[in-house]
Amino acid sequence: AEAIAFLAAGLAYFNRRLISDVLTFLATLLIIPASLELLPHSVTAVAGAVLLALLVVDVLVERGRETDLAAPSNRRLTFWLKKHLPRFSYVMLAHMALVYFLVRLPFGTYETELVTQVYDAMLIPFTIIILLEDMAGIVRGAPMKRLGFSGGC
Numbered sequence: 650a651e652a653i654a655f656l657a658a659g660l661a662y663f664n665r666r667l668i669s670d671v672l673t674f675l676a677t678l679l680i681i682p683a684s685l686e687l688l689p690h691s692v693t694a695v696a697g698a699v700l701l702a703l704l705v706v707d708v709l710v711e712r713g714r715e716t717d718l719a720a721p722s723n724r725r726l727t728f729w730l731k732k733h734l735p736r737f738s739y740v741m742l743a744h745m746a747l748v749y750f751l752v753r754l755p756f757g758t759y760e761t762e763l764v765t766q767v768y769d770a771m772l773i774p775f776t777i778i779i780l781l782e783d784m785a786g787i788v789r790g791a792p793m794k795r796l797g798f799s800g801g802c
Contacts, residue, residue: 650676650683650690651745653697658738660704667717667727668707670734676700677741684748736780743776745769 654677661673676697683693711718720727746769753760 650679650693650697653694653701654680654738654742657697657701657704658735658742660701660708661735661738664704664708664711665731666707666711667730667734668711668719669704670731670738671719672700672704672707673738674734674741676704677738680741680744681748684745685752739776739779743772746772746776 654673657673657676661669679693679697679700682688683690717727721730749758749760749765749769754766
């Protein structure tokens with residue numbers, strides 16, 4: 650479910666449609682029960698795969714359309730959802746690192762390799778860079794899109 654959430658976030662960033670953002674947010678919500686092992690891995694994997702399949706269908710259906718299929722009639726609500734749903738998804742992606750460092754590592758886990766710790770530690774600055782990407786007034790001329798892309802690579 651965690652890898653599917655990253656893939657869904659990338660597809661939603663590519664598509665920029667409201668349905669994609671909603672499906673991605675739902676896919677990233679699966680990170681917490683998957684990381685804390687509240688649900689079996691098979692359940693979170695199937696739920697993530699279904700959400701990813703719906704996202705791929707949405708990308709194919711809405712490609713080339715001028716307007717969103719499921720945009721609310723209230724324009725302010727549509728603007729708010731399009732602006733903040735991706736941010737909520739990125740924050741949920743950062744929960745993977747927060748769950749690891751605040752819950753799993755202090756209370757004992759079988760994942761104590763340096764690779765896991767570095768990966769989870771790098772998620773936090775990467776999430777901050779992604780969140781700052783749309784805030785041009787705060788960053789003032791910094792190439793956040795390039796920095797976010799190179800940080801993601």
